[in-house]
Every structure is written in structure tokens, then in C-alpha cells.
Amino acid sequence: DSGVTQTPKHLITATGQRVTLRCSPRSGDLSVYWYQQSLDQGLQFLIQYYNGEERAKGNILERFSAQQFPDLHSELNLSSLELGDSALYFCASSPTSGGVDTQYFGPGTRLTVL
Amino acid sequence: AQKITQTQPGMFVQEKEAVTLDCTYDTSDPSYGLFWYKQPSSGEMIFLIYQGSYDQQNATEGRYSLNFQKARKSANLVISASQLGDSAMYFCAMREVGRSNDYKLSFGAGTTVTVRA
Numbered sequence: 642d643s644g645v646t647q648t649p650k651h652l653i654t655a656t657g658q659r660v661t662l663r664c665s666p667r668s669g670d671l672s673v674y675w676y677q678q679s680l681d682q683g684l685q686f687l688i689q690y691y692n693g694e695e696r697a698k699g700n701i702l703e704r705f706s707a708q709q710f711p712d713l714h715s716e717l718n719l720s721s722l723e724l725g726d727s728a729l730y731f732c733a734s735s736p737t738s739g740g741v742d743t744q745y746f747g748p749g750t751r752l753t754v755l
Numbered sequence: 756a757q758k759i760t761q762t763q764p765g766m767f768v769q770e771k772e773a774v775t776l777d778c779t780y781d782t783s784d785p786s787y788g789l790f791w792y793k794q795p796s797s798g799e800m801i802f803l804i805y806q807g808s809y810d811q812q813n814a815t816e817g818r819y820s821l822n823f824q825k826a827r828k829s830a831n832l833v834i835s836a837s838q839l840g841d842s843a844m845y846f847c848a849m850r851e852v853g854r855s856n857d858y859k860l861s862f863g864a865g866t867t868v869t870v871r872a
Contacts, residue, residue: 643802674859684846686859699859729798733860741788741807741852744860746800 645734645747653753659720662750664732666713672735673715674744675707679728690715722754759847759863767869768837776832776866778847786852789830795843806830842870
């Protein structure tokens with residue numbers, strides 16, 4: 642158990658819908674990262690938050706947004722869902738925003754868009 | 756450009772034997788970290804081992820060791836005394852620290868390891 646929690650574990654929804662994925666980082670970790678794992682793209686970095694502020698953006702679509710709350714949990718919002726958004730979404734956390742901190746991953750949320 | 760290359764899509768290994776998973780990387784950043792993660796069929800990503808670019812010695816963690824050859828830009832994972840529970844997908848990842856403004860992990864495509872009894 643990495644100490645990072647993600648809910649829900651599975652999510653099945655329809656095209657055009659909006660969903661919210663939730664992540665709680667390990668105790669004491671200030672950075673949260675979101676990654677998407679799909680069969681065709683592999684593991685891709687989406688976005689990073691550090692202590693409530695956006696720190697870095699990767700290959701995140703405009704339909705996707707995220708935020709980190711004062712209690713440091715984070716939410717990833719996916720809207721106008723398409724079939725291609727079906728993937729495993731991971732949240733990871735690390736103590737700080739930089740250096741070579743190890744990122745510990747949550748169990749992931751498997752999103753299926755029908 | 757691909758930053759992490761894992762050329763072995765799948766490997767078979769006999770139980771109790773050692774297996775080496777290849778990883779090469781591409782960066783001009785002098786400061787970086789290399790990581791290996793394990794993803795069993797259940798889907799979670801488990802951190803295994805870390806090597807910093809300035810580390811003089813190869814990293815070891817239990818049955819895992821990292822064969823770091825900086826000049827060749829390779830960071831191969833060695834799993835000794837394989838167990839059935841080692842059957843999983845293994846990912847090599849890199850985090851550039853010196854010049855990059857973000858600290859994302861760049862992942863390779865992964866290598867599937869199947870341990871045979």
C-alpha cells in the first residue's frame with residue numbers, strides 16, 4: 642500500500658458525460674501528479690499540483706481540468722467524454738515539488754466510456 | 756523524441772533465475788533520476804528502485820538491483836531469484852531535474868515479465 646488513495650476504483654459512463662476522479666496523497670506529501678495510461682499512448686503525464694498551485698502541465702486536454710484543495714487532496718475533472726478517454730488514471734504524490742523525490746502511485750481509477 | 760526506450764516487450768524467466776530488463780534513456784540534463792516501477796495484472800504501480808544521475812554506486816533494493824551505465828545511458832533492472840509473484844509489467848521512468856521546469860516522470864513502453872514454475 643503506497644498510502645495514496647484514489648476513488649472510485651472503476652467508473653463506467655457514456656460519451657458526452659462529465660466525471661470527477663479523486664485523489665488523496667500520502668500523509669505529508671505536498672505534490673500531486675496525474676497520469677493517464679492507455680493502450681495506444683502508454684503512460685502520459687497530465688498535470689502536477691504543489692501545495693494547491695498548478696506547477697506543470699503535460700498532455701492534458703482542454704476538456705480536462707484539475708485542482709488541489711487546501712487539505713491537499715486533488716480532483717481531476719474530465720468533461721465531454723469521448724471513447725478515447727477510456728484509460729487508467731493514476732494519481733501520484735511526492736513530498737516536494739522538485740528534486741528526485743520518488744513518486745508513489747495510487748491504485749488508479751479505471752474509466753470506461755461507452 | 757522518445758526519452759525512455761525499453762526494447763523487450765515480453766520476457767519469460769524460470770523461477771529462481773535472474774532476469775535483466777533493459778532500459779536506455781535520452782537526456783541532455785546533467786541531473787536526473789531513474790526509476791523502475793512494477794505493474795501487476797491488478798493495475799497498481801509499485802515503486803521498486805531509484806538511481807540518481809550523480810550516484811556513484813548502483814542502487815539495490817532487496818532482490819532488485821539497477822545496473823547503471825551513465826556513459827551508455829542505460830539503467831537496466833536486474834531481478835534476482837525470480838518468484839512467481841514477479842510476473843508483471845515493468846516500467847522504466849526518468850525525471851529530469853536540472854533544466855526542466857517540471858518534474859514529471861517520462862515512462863518507457865514497459866516490459867512484461869512472466870515467471871515460469
